Amino acid sequence: MRKKYKHLFFDLDHTLWDFDRNSTESLKEIFSHFSLDLLGLSDPDLFVKSFLKINTALWDSFDRGHIHHSYIRENRFRMVFQELNVACPDDHRDIGEFYLQSLPKKNHLLDGALELLEYVSAQEYGIHIITNGFNEIQAKKIASSGIGHFFKNVVTFETANAKKPDSKIFEYAIQLARADKTDSLMIGDNWVADILGAKRAGLDAVYYNPAGLKFDETPTYDIRKLEELKLIL
Structure with a gap:
C-alpha cells in the first residue's frame, strides 16, 4: 500500500x-x-x-x-x-x-514520543523538526533527550528567518527536505502556530490535542495521544 x-x-x-x-x-x-x-x-x-x-x-x-x-x-x-x-x-x-x-x-519526553519516533523511523519516513525556539537551546534539548539521530533537518525561526504560523517557515522546511506539500504532514500541539500555520501553508496537519480543545476550524487530524499517529500513517 x-x-x-x-x-x-x-x-x-x-x-x-x-x-x-x-x-x-x-x-x-x-x-x-x-x-x-x-x-x-x-x-x-x-x-x-x-x-x-x-x-x-x-x-x-x-x-x-x-x-x-x-x-x-x-x-x-x-x-x-x-x-x-x-x-x-x-x-x-x-x-x-x-x-x-x-x-x-533536561531529557524528559512526552509519553509515547520515543516509541513513535522509533516507529516512523523504521517505516522510513523523512522526519524533521519545525520550531519557533532558539537554535542553541533547541539543539541542546534534542541532544539531551537523545533523539537527534531521528531528524534529517531541524528548522528554527532563526534558520528560516520566519516563525510559525508564517507560511515562510513551512516553505523553507519543505524546500530543505526536498519534499512536496502533498506528501508532507505537520504534527504539533499549538493551534495557531502549528495547525493554522500548516493549513494556510497548504500542508495537512495533526493536532496533538490531549485536552480535547475545540476551535471554529478543524484540523486534518485530531489526536489525544501520540501513539494515535500510527493509525494515520
Whole structure:
C-alpha cells in the first residue's frame, strides 16, 4: 500500500519534548539555588504554576507577532514575581540565565514520543523538526533527550528567518527536505502556530490535542495521544 505521506514535520516543545515537566525541574532548582523562600515565596509549586502560565502567554504573543523573543527572556521572571506580589530581586536576570542553562539539559519526553519516533523511523519516513525556539537551546534539548539521530533537518525561526504560523517557515522546511506539500504532514500541539500555520501553508496537519480543545476550524487530524499517529500513517 502506497503511503500518503513521506515527510513528517514535528514541533518540539509540548509535542515531543516534555516542556512542562522539564521546566518544573529547572524552576524548582531555581527556587532552591536562589533561596526564593527568603523573598517571601513559601510555595515552590505556586512559583512553577505562575511561571508556566506567564511563559505560555508570552510565547503565544510571540507566535502572533506581538512581541520580540528578547522580551520573553528579559521580562518573564520579573512578571512572575510581580504576579506573586513579591519584590523583583536584583538578580532576576541571573535567574533567567540559570533557567536557560538548566532547562535544555533536561531529557524528559512526552509519553509515547520515543516509541513513535522509533516507529516512523523504521517505516522510513523523512522526519524533521519545525520550531519557533532558539537554535542553541533547541539543539541542546534534542541532544539531551537523545533523539537527534531521528531528524534529517531541524528548522528554527532563526534558520528560516520566519516563525510559525508564517507560511515562510513551512516553505523553507519543505524546500530543505526536498519534499512536496502533498506528501508532507505537520504534527504539533499549538493551534495557531502549528495547525493554522500548516493549513494556510497548504500542508495537512495533526493536532496533538490531549485536552480535547475545540476551535471554529478543524484540523486534518485530531489526536489525544501520540501513539494515535500510527493509525494515520
